[in-house]
Amino acid sequence: MRKGESVFSFLWNFRQISILVAAAVLLVTVGCVTPEAVRQFTAVATDAAQQFPPLVRDLAASCIRKQLADRSVDEIADASGEAKNACKEFSDLEPSLLGALDVLINYLNALSQLASDQVVSYDTQIDGFAAKVQAAGKFGDAPVNAIKGLAKFLADAAASGYQRKKLGSAIKAADSDVAILTKALGTIVGDDYIRVLGVEQESVLERFRQAIQADKTKNPAVHLLLQDRWRANLESQENRRRAARDLQQILVKIRDGHHQLAAQVDHWSAIELRQTLSPYSSSIRQLVRDFQVAF
């Protein structure tokens, strides 16, 4: 028997055993969390979470705008340094707030990467390996293709099983903490930031009132200009508020989508999981588009 044939014969028997092993691996992993559905959801959620920083920075910016609006209408001076100092509390919070956000982004990004097809695909490496084996042993195409097929099959089964197991355990372990974090960030965005915007708007409103009341001539042209400026300001504020509410909703969708994953991680089929997560992904995409109008 030629060297190549004996190796092929050995591999052929090995292949039969390996198929049984691989089938067992697949049986163990069947019905576990579906990486593609997880990848799609976490990729959308990661993109959405990355929209936060401008809004976080606007907390201090809104406070500064408020401080400037509180200045006397007839003041011509650079008061920006004083205004920034008055808002130091907010600017000091920025790094911690962005850090908390990064924790969520890094987690979602890591899940997305682990759920990626590429992380469990060794096709290129195995093709290279088979080509080297062919060159080294002068094998024909049939045994080399068998080596390739077997190696890919085993690698896929083992890697996919490992991938699903790790995804499932991470999602379950993190679920309650993701809920706490998204709720806390949602409160900061949806309650605290909106209140800070409200405070700013009151100061701006007061400034316009003062300007109107200071105009003893009741000049309609002046009033018209002030009214236009006030409306433009109001619209810009409303866009920011809407963006904050969108972001709060995005966090709710991330929390709920993640919770659905965690709850069903052990026993949902790919189709069911995709159907469940799809509305969350679509809503998040839509909310991000709305959010981008203001930021």
Added chain:
Amino acid sequence: MSTLTQDQARALAEDFFEISKAVGDYRFRHFDDLTPDQLNALHSLQQQLSNQSNHFTAVAIQITLDDLQPTLDKINQITGQVNQAITTLNNIRRVITIATSIVSLGAAFASGSPGTIASAIQDTVGALQG
């Protein structure tokens, strides 16, 4: 004095904001009835109240972030485990690459060509260094 909770800080921020708005509205409605000094005093009071509202909002955010620390630590830890799993899966790729270079090395030795052997050794060392 006991420290504030985040809910208490938010409630204070909300209260100060509402009182500030009420003062501003009162000042605007009674603009013609009040003296300039009274108007200025109310304006100043309104600003102080709104600044207090912002202060308590900042306090509420700080307390929220402090309370979140154990949660952030846990998520960081899980992220580390997920990244470790990605590394493990990437290591499989590296193992295959090393195996491939070792097969080449075997073939090079069999060929007996010093140039081929040297090149294969270099490739194998490169694969091992990853």
